[in-house]
Amino acid sequence: MDGNYGILCNSSMDTYGYLYNNTFDPAYPTMNILAIDDDSGGHYQFMFTIVLQTLSQYILVVTTFNKNVTGPFTITAVGLASVEFSRINISSGSTTTMTTSTTTSIGWTNTTTTTAIGIINTTRTTTIGQTNSITTTTIGMTNATRTTTIGKISSSSNDDVAIEI
Secondary structure, rough: OOOEEEEEEEEEEOEEEEEEEEEEEOOOOOEEEEEEEEEEEEEEEEEEEEEOOOOEEEEEEEEEEEEEEEEEEEEEEOOOOOOOOOEEOOOOOOOOOEEEEEOOOOOOOOOOOOOOOOOOOOOEEEEEEOOOOOOOEEEEEEEEOOOOOOOOOOOOOOOOEEOOO
């Protein structure tokens, strides 16, 4: 369902988020960018409040403000209908564990949370489906670095996390 959605990161790290429409190219990090945020969620967390459209694809790239910072984080999406998170592997050669949880609800305020498990040591992408929802996904651990070369990277020297919505 088209409407307002909130996307919030929760972590002890200083997180940074980039939201793209449809696709993103690390060689052109400003192409298709919808929003960039550092601290709108309070406590050094990014937060987006944005209108999302049904049957559209969005990509959320999660990284940290400082280099070589590792730790768990949780992404919460709150909206009018069901949102599904799913991972897309961009690079190979690492082991990753991720939990997801989806809750469908009528209204804006209901959320569900999962706990962080796993480690992400390479660039990863997660898809938030074509429909709408109230969902929280914990993506685990990340060795993330704030750079402009984020997103779908075949081989990466920094370990960013991308979430495709």
